[in-house]
Amino acid sequence: MFKKILIANRGEIACRVIRACREMKIGTVAVYSDADTEALHVRMADEAYRLGPPPSNESYLLSAKIIEAAKIAGAEAIHPGYGFLSENANFVREVTAAGLTFIGPPPEAMESLGGKMSARKIAIAAGVPVVPGTTEPLASFDEALTIAEQVGYPVMLKASAGGGGKGMRLVNDESELSSAYDGSRSEALASFGDDDVYIEKAVVRPRHIEIQVFSDKHGNHVHLGERECSIQRRHQKVIEEAPSPINSAELRAEMGACAVKVAAAVNYVGAGTVEFLVSDLDRSFYFLEMNTRLQVEHPVTELVTGIDLVREQTNVAWGDKLSFTQDEVRLQGHAIECRIYAEDPDNNFLPSPGTISRLRVPQGPGVRDDGGVYEGAEVSIYYDPMISKFAVYGKDREQAIDRMRRALQEYEIGGIKTTLPFFRAVMQDDEFIAGKIDTGFIPRFNERSRSRDVDHESRDLAIIAAALAYAKKPQAAANGHDHGPSRWVLSGRMPQRGRF
Numbered sequence: 001m002f003k004k005i006l007i008a009n010r011g012e013i014a015c016r017v018i019r020a021c022r023e024m025k026i027g028t029v030a031v032y033s034d035a036d037t038e039a040l041h042v043r044m045a046d047e048a049y050r051l052g053p054p055p056s057n058e059s060y061l062l063s064a065k066i067i068e069a070a071k072i073a074g075a076e077a078i079h080p081g082y083g084f085l086s087e088n089a090n091f092v093r094e095v096t097a098a099g100l101t102f103i104g105p106p107p108e109a110m111e112s113l114g115g116k117m118s119a120r121k122i123a124i125a126a127g128v129p130v131v132p133g134t135t136e137p138l139a140s141f142d143e144a145l146t147i148a149e150q151v152g153y154p155v156m157l158k159a160s161a162g163g164g165g166k167g168m169r170l171v172n173d174e175s176e177l178s179s180a181y182d183g184s185r186s187e188a189l190a191s192f193g194d195d196d197v198y199i200e201k202a203v204v205r206p207r208h209i210e211i212q213v214f215s216d217k218h219g220n221h222v223h224l225g226e227r228e229c230s231i232q233r234r235h236q237k238v239i240e241e242a243p244s245p246i247n248s249a250e251l252r253a254e255m256g257a258c259a260v261k262v263a264a265a266v267n268y269v270g271a272g273t274v275e276f277l278v279s280d281l282d283r284s285f286y287f288l289e290m291n292t293r294l295q296v297e298h299p300v301t302e303l304v305t306g307i308d309l310v311r312e313q314t315n316v317a318w319g320d321k322l323s324f325t326q327d328e329v330r331l332q333g334h335a336i337e338c339r340i341y342a343e344d345p346d347n348n349f350l351p352s353p354g355t356i357s358r359l360r361v362p363q364g365p366g367v368r369d370d371g372g373v374y375e376g377a378e379v380s381i382y383y384d385p386m387i388s389k390f391a392v393y394g395k396d397r398e399q400a401i402d403r404m405r406r407a408l409q410e411y412e413i414g415g416i417k418t419t420l421p422f423f424r425a426v427m428q429d430d431e432f433i434a435g436k437i438d439t440g441f442i443p444r445f446n447e448r449s450r451s452r453d454v455d456h457e458s459r460d461l462a463i464i465a466a467a468l469a470y471a472k473k474p475q476a477a478a479n480g481h482d483h484g485p486s487r488w489v490l491s492g493r494m495p496q497r498g499r500f
Contacts, residue, residue: 001318002026002077005103006070007041009081010060012372012389013294014041017079020310029073031066033059035380040372047073054382060084063091067098077101077317079310083384086293087114103317105215105292109266113290117160117198119262123287126261131277131286133200141181144199148177151201157181159188160196165235167191170202205280205438208232208288209244211259212301214309215268216316222326223256224305227297229275230437231426233349238419238442239426240297241336242304245397245435246283255285262290271298271313280438296339296389299370303335303393334400335393338408338423342385345422353381358414362407366393366400379416387418397435401427425449 004027007014018028018041030045035054042048049069051059060066063085070078078095080086080103089107096102104110113119117137123130132151137160138144148155148171157180159167167188169180181197189195212224228244229237243252259274273295275288298309312323343349359375370389379385392407394400405427411420426432429445 002101002314004029004046004073004075005077005079005314006031006066006073006075007045007079007081008060008066009079009084009086010036010039010041010372010383012370012386013081013083013296015044015372016370016389017081017310018044020308020314024311024314026314027075029070029075031060031069033382035378035382038377040374040377049073054380056084056382063088063094067094067100070100071098075100077103077314079103079313080293082293082296087291089114101317103270103313105268105270105272109268110292112266113262113272113292115160116158116289117196119289120287122265123258123262126258126265128258128261128287129285131200131203131288134198137196137198138181141178144181145174145177147199148174151199154202154204155199156202157184157197157199159184159192159194160198161188161194162192165232167197168235203277203279203286205440206230207244207246207278207280207438208237208275209247209255209278209285210273210275210295211256212295212298212309213259213263213268213272213274214312214316214322215263215270215272216322217269217319218321219267220322220325221260221263221268222322222324222329223259224301224307224329225331226252226255227295227300228437229297230439231432231441232439233442237297238339238341239337239423240300240339241334241397241400242300243331243334245437246278246280251283251285258285258287262287268292270316271309296386297337299368299389299391300335300337303368303391304331304333305329306332333393333395334397335391336397336400336404337389337391338404339386339419340388340390340411340413340423341419342379342387342416343419344417345419347417349419351381351385352417353379353385354416355379356387356413356415358412360410360412361388362390362410364403364407364410366403367407368392387413401433 005021006029007017021028028045030042030048031051032042032048033051033054051062051065078100085091087110089110092102092107120130120135134147154172157169167184169184171177171180184197185195188197208229210227210229215221226244226247227240227242229240231239262274271294273291276285277288278285302309342352344352356373356375356377361369368391373387392400392403394403408424
């Protein structure tokens, strides 16, 4: 097994990998920017090397510096985490050329699945259903207009390169298409340096459900069930759970088989995630894309399967066979994850950087906090504002919700705005509790919240009005408008009083 691994990342995922390596008795090497000099992952690692100034393109995206640090430290492998260089095929080639092992898929598989158009072609060739639309980038607006008329509105415009909702536009009718087409291309160019976009049919009330796959270098491909990832803001997930509230054993097996076909088609190696859109109306599902890396939401899969995905990644990269077969994968219980961000949910989830003045992390049965901060740590303006992947496990979904509700009340973070109030409210929401979830959940939840606020305001106004009316009664008596009991009544009470 590897003696030492460099983690080419930061924050909570770097801490997660360090913990797995420590259990495997593998030395760890951290890298950091000037903004992360005192970061938790730097403190946890056995050794750490500076990369450069805070901006990512001057630090965490400098492949040459990362490889140089690995060689100086004597590391034999590099774990990319997620984000940054984790899906950069050229980085994989540079790592391999330096005589090091990349803990992830081969660059060819990464390139094949990295482009959404090429991934769609692979899925179609493998017999996996895809959303009706184009298999090549749109050449012009006129072509977009023609395709939209063919598949029928609503349609979705998407950037061919990259993800995270960048360049994505929902188009409800022809009047919206022109501005959406220009906006999608412009955002795609700014985000990925590539303005290619494609068009596909928009699935009505879609659920975003993904299948975790795992492959080794010996041709074994398996899946580990699904994750429900429909609750999203700006097309990015904030709550995930496993298994999905809607999935039956039959649907899981069917989607899992399709995910394995995609992985096998490109001779995949390591952990990957095949994402699907599932119609909440008829349970039809369509291939969306494949992420060629570990996912943020991997803890919920680990909790319901009992499989350490980071440990398995490391073993597979070393050359071992998978430690389990498809028949040995069992989903037991239910897990829910909330992504704790330094964001203001009352202000459209805008980032809220700053110093964490207080931190109290929940404890108790079935609670897991994959954190990357500590009390007094700084949440930087330069990077993703995630504080923690916070997950709970229960024997069923009802217990998991109860446990998450309890744990979120214990979670305290001071000094910055966080998404904790939002998650506490969601855990009380009737639609969430009933499993009525799709990608439009948050807008509907916000509308329900506004309605409740109006109801509460009306109730408060009624209470205030009643209180004012009550307060006026003594004033009326003082002004002679309310004379109170007559003298005859008072005289009748006098003997009563005298008896006591």
